[in-house]
Amino acid sequence: MPRINHQMKFITVFVVAFLLLQASAEVSSITAATSSLENAYKGSQTAAMTKHTHSDTINCDEECSRRCSQAYKQKRCTIACLSCCHTCQCVPPGTYGNKEVCPCYANLKTHENKPKCP
Numbered sequence: 001m002p003r004i005n006h007q008m009k010f011i012t013v014f015v016v017a018f019l020l021l022q023a024s025a026e027v028s029s030i031t032a033a034t035s036s037l038e039n040a041y042k043g044s045q046t047a048a049m050t051k052h053t054h055s056d057t058i059n060c061d062e063e064c065s066r067r068c069s070q071a072y073k074q075k076r077c078t079i080a081c082l083s084c085c086h087t088c089q090c091v092p093p094g095t096y097g098n099k100e101v102c103p104c105y106a107n108l109k110t111h112e113n114k115p116k117c118p
Helices: 002-050 060-067 074-088 103-107
Strands: none
Touching: 060 074, 074 103
16 A cells, blocks of 8 residues: 555656646746737837837937037037937937937947947
């Protein structure tokens, strides 16, 4: 009788381990699918925020004038902004911050590895 009991315990442990592995695999696939959907949503959100109605290019002069309108050194701000705008075709909303809307704009650096874009 003890031998049957030992075999039953082994089978039970095996089945439980199998079910846990299966559940773990399902959770992984659900997490990956959720992450994929979140990335797609963020990408479409960013595209919607930076897309302009009549053309793919934006008016960098107007956008940088707006962006630098409250800067202490407006000329320096505008020159840097224009360079960034021509490279990225995007200028963040507002006069300060919001760089997460334009990742290219946010990631440009000077030779000293400082943020280039105002």
